[in-house]
Amino acid sequence: MAGRKFPTVLLLILNLLSFLPFLTISFSPDHPTDRRILVLLDDLALKSSHSIFFTSLQSRGFDLDFKLADDPSIAVKRYGQYLYDGLILFSPSTDRFGGSLDLEGVLDFVDSGHDLILAAETSASDLIRSVAAECGVDFDEDPSAMVIDHTGYAVSQIEGDHTLIAADDFVQSDVILGSTKIEAPVLFKGTGHSLNPDNSLVLKILSASSSAYSANPASKLSNPPLLTGSAISLVSVVQARNNARIIISGSLDLFSNRLFRSGVQKAGSSYKYEKSGNEQFVTELSKWVFHERGHLKAVNLKHNMVGGTDEPSMYRINDDLEFSVEIYEWTGSSWVPYVANDVQVQFYMMSPYVLKTLSTNEKGLYHTSFKVPDVYGVFQFKVEYQRLGYTGLSLSKQIPVRPFRHNEYERFITTAFPYYGASFSMMAGFFIFSIVYLYNK
Amino acid sequence: MAAPETPQSSTLRQAFGNVLSVFILLLIGILAFSIRLFSVIKYESVIHEFDPYFNYRVTQFLTKNGIYDFWNWFDDRTWYPLGRVIGGTVYPGLTLTAGTLWRILNSLNIPLSVETVCVFTAPIFSAFASWAAYLLTKEVKGVGAGLTAAALLAMVPSYISRSVAGSYDNEAVAIFALIFTFYLYIKALNTGSLFYATLNAISYFYMVCSWGGYTFIINLIPMHVLLCIVTGRYSSRLYIAYAPLVVLGTLLASLVPVVGFNAVMTSEHFASFLVFIIIHVVALVYYIKGILSPQMFKVAVTLVVSIGLIVCGAVLAVLIAMVASSPTKGWSGRSLSLLDPTYASKYIPIIASVSEHQPPTWPSYFMDINVLAFLVPAGIVACFLPLSDASSFAVLYIVTSVYFSGVMVRLMLVLAPAACIMSGIALSEAFGVFTRSIKFQLPGVSQNSPVNAGDTGNVMQNDVVKTEKSEDSLKERPSRKNKKKEKDNVERASVVPQTEKRLSVLPLEASVIAIFLLVLLGAFYVVHCVWAAAEAYSAPSIVLTSRSHDGLHVFDDFREAYGWLRHNTEVDDKVASWWDYGYQTTAMANRTVIVDNNTWNNTHIATVGTAMSSPEKAAWEIFNSLDVKYVLVVFGGLVGYPSDDINKFLWMVRIGGGVFPHIKEPDYLRDGQYRIDSQATPTMLNSLMYKLSYYRFVETDGKGFDRVRNTEIGKKYFKLTHFEEVFTTHHWMVRIYKLKPPKNRIRGKTKKAKSKASSKRSGTLKKNPWH
DSSP states (O other), X not given: OHHHHHHHHHHHHHHHHHHGGGOSOOOBTTBOSOOEEEEEESSXXXXXXXXXXHHHHHHTTOEEEEEETTOTTOOSEETTEEXXXXXXXXXXXXXXXXXXXXXXXXXXXXXXXXXXXXEOXXXXXXXXXXXXHHTTEEEOSSTTOEEEESSSBBOOSSOOSSOSEEEOEEOOOHHHHOSSOOOSOEEEOSOOEEEOTTOSSEEEEEEOOTTEEEEOTTSOOOSOOSSBGGGOEEEEEEEOTTOOEEEEESOSGGXXXXXXHOOEEBTTOOOEESSOSHHHHHHHHHHHHTTSSSEEEEEEEEEEETTOOSOOSOEETTOEEEEEEEEEEEOSSSEEEOOOSOOXXXXXXXXXXEEEEOEEOSSSEEEEEEEOOSOOEEEEEEEEEOOTTSOOEEEEXXXXXXXXXXXXXXXXXXXXXXXXXXXXXXXXXXXXXXXHHHHOO | OOSOOOHHHHHHHHHHHHHHHHHHHHHHHHHHHHGGGHHHHHTOSOOOSSHHHHHHHHHHHHHHHHHHHHHTOEESSSTTTTOEEHHHHSOOHHHHHHHHHXXXXXXXXXXXXXXXXXXXXXXXXXXXXXXXXXHHHHHHHOHHHHHHHHHHHHTOHHHHHHHSTTOOOHHHHHHHHHHHHHHHHHHHXXXXXXXXXXXXXXXXXXHHHHOTTHHHHHHHHHHHHHHHHHTTOOOHHHHHHHHHHHHHHHHHHTTSTTTTTHHHHSGGGHHHHHHHHHHHHHHHHHHHHHHSOHHHHHHHHHHHHHHHHHHHHHHHHHHHHHHHHSTTTTOOHHHHHHHSTTHHHHHOHHXXXXXXXXXXXXXXXXXXXXXXXXXXHHHHHHHTTTOOHHHHHHHHHHHHHHHHHHHOGGGHHHHHHHHHHHHHHHHHHHHHHHHHHHHHHSTTHHHHOHHHHGGGTTHHHHHHHHHHHHHHHHOOOOOOHHHHHHHHHHHHHHHSOOHHHHHTOOOHHHHHHHHHHHHHHHHHHHHHHHXXXXXXXXXXXXXXXXXXXXXXXXXXXXXXXXXXXXXXXXXXXXXXXXXXXXXXXIIIIOOEESOOSSOOOHHHHHHHHHHHHSBHHHHHHHHHHTTEEEEEXXXXXXXXXXXXHHHHHHHHHHHHHHHSTTSOGGGGOBTTBOOOSTTSOHHHHHBHHHHHHHTTTHHHHSSOEETTTTEEOSOOOOOOXXXXXXXXXXXXXXXXXXXXXXXXXXXXXXXXXHHHHHOGGGGGGGGOTTO
């Protein structure tokens, strides 16, 4: 044992040494909040024009690394290790990234569980559109199209083409947008996109109103617009199957200081908000995308016989068992118990034989007990918990269920007493008959 | 030597004969054992084929966990997710035998591995089977025939094919049990001893433990009893031989978990009960006949017959009603296919798909029993001269087994012992006649020539024939009087060289030539058997060899693949393959399988068949719903291994289509022809089995030439979207694919072509693994 331990320790030290440069706490299953974020910009001027957003991130402890999108030194990966936990693409017009990053690189980044904020704009490049399309978001095919809303526009002095929209059709989800209601409409100026309704991974966060449509404001509308009404999504989020989170916005201005600070008055409404909802909206959304909220973990999936404590390797049919699992939610700094009343466990073999809602002790422990069905086979305890905004929990644990052993059946069955009687009386009768036959000549 | 019949020389000769026969039997045993070792010498000491791997795995479990755990074994590594109750669905005889053997050897401090014991169980039991054949034939026709039959059985190719070292299958011990049960039945019948009858029931129990073929016994023996009754040969010996077998045998048989209530519920067993009733009625009639005067008896007969007819009719009606109420008329599919050879191929593709369930071709008779096929008719004739209870049984046995062997190749195995017994009788009788002819015609012979006659190399035969005769003369058989008289006649005739005896004597030259020819025939048989044992039946089928101009090639792909699975996949991963490879995967790779060679759940097999016949996406969904991680296919196109999955594919389609009607066989056939070349149907070319078999195949020779089908494949360049190749063995015989996980993201609808046209750089897009 000692001999084995030494190399392990050495390896550990070596590992630590190699990680020294990044000894800041980084993304890990135990600590899912991102820390190091690469920001790719078209123009370094964005750094100051969007400084409120960036500062709010930095103040929450993120390391932002600003680079021009065509900076040849861009590298997200070194020696197979990702250098960043998140990526912000504020470079709608870039045709190709500098350095080693390309479309595939961005997608691999996401597929290895990292997060992405992508902001497009009118006439966004094909590269940005491809990234969005790969994530399930289709921007309007006309690159110069903008979302226009002649009834839901924000009243403003300078602009008259109704492309600055005051949108207030948010998704109803506390976990994505925070528990404080966003009162003021969000100002949006940019291109719209559509989602495939079959795609279960993307979600409209901010929809356009029913009177909106997507077209080029500069040219005359000759054909009916392809995207109309509330089918237009302004901001969408994607949660991939590996729980990587993505925000896709059709507007880069959404994040800008200008719209953060500007007041908003929706057309047709007399009330003027002092400040638009943008800052709250973006901040809450960024908390969600960087896993400061809505990240669940399930641990200690346990089961045992009622009255026992050990986990058996196999159950027998009709056994009574207890099942428990602990679920915690990440708050950005620590794990707190997750409380809900809709967590269910399935006892599953090709279809669920038992489906029970787990009861919680409000301290993260969910438990229930049930009787194993009268069917043998290889079952699974399955917890499939998919809730809007939360990371998906998909746990399963295999457990075989065996039939009775030969000595576990009832020895004597009451209903069979006539048969016992018959056979014993037969034996007795035969015995008497033999005696009579043999000795009664 | 026949002349000086002093008691002393007679006993001396008898003692010498006995010693000689024991010695010969020993040699036969050694022959039977050693002729089966070719597989170990030419290949290695491994378990063969498919089913033996399961038996081996079960035996390992038994030796590790003991008999109670074995009895209650619920196996969660096969038939995922249903599992299989092994203890209740397996014939435990073989396993218990080998397990006991292993335990005994270990307690004697002979530390053999379980595998070694399993490998050598079959040869050991084939030696036992030869001895049992000796005993049985001795009961039928005497020691000479017995020894000949034993020698023939020791090396009959049909039996060798199932019992070479490593062929650790039920039949290995079951054939011994079969012959031994028949021997005990005949012994009980000949002696009328309750002791043998009880032994017979126990031996029958062992047979029930060992093999599903026990139904052959429980139908053949009642048939023979019925024959005896009908031909007026009823005796108390017959009753004693039969009644305990039915009562004890049925009780014991129902103790075997896999048989259980089947012993009284299925119609395979009904014949024995019916005959059981009949024999009691007949016994009663004989008893009443004994105590009543003839007139009274006549009255009683009319009374009983009229009442009996009514009762019989009622019983028969109940029986028919019971049988008819079950959907298959109480017969299981395999048994029905015995009676109606076309039944299985018509209704049960899963039975028809097994090659050993097909009717045999004529050449296979010459291959498997060789010259015995010609000797059997002579043996049957010999059995009628004179016809005794025992010899009538032998005739019945050969007749029925010939029929059954014509139905199913596998049952050739039942025919082999019968053919050996018949041929043994024929040969021994022939030798008897010829040597006697020579003996009586050689000048001055009748006094001192027996050893000379033995010059032809038939010392054994000659001697044995005599031993038999003297034994016969000693034996007091409580048979019917006229038969005994007849026997006495024969006896006297052989002892005293009368003139009437001379009439049956053949010319000297003819006899010598005939003996020479017979020996030649035997020699051919031996040569053929040795050849069959060495070349035809010794291949373990998990290791293949081929001989070409540049030497011997060994194809060890199966073990390579199973080894890969064992070392590179998680313990709980599920591997899907066609059911043929299920047993091997669980035993050699220790991975959970979806279906295996125990084809108990047709739906589950049909599910796998459907997946294999479906396009990739549908197949992925089926496999994913079964938690499958890996898919294993066997592909012979590169090296020309004909029994690969593409050749079995139509069965997958049929079996799958039997349960899931959206799979239709005609979709896979072009004008009724099964082809995989450019003429193949799109359904065929898009099926998972085609894709998994031929994925990247064109890279081997640039043309994609399949050496089994002798054609170029139809679709050469294609990609897999839901599966990825993880391992392909050296000769491409086994290919293992992994199911890709579901896509991490779902793409939008935007056309890729557009972005490709506008941005030259996005050529990389194509390599994205997620679409």
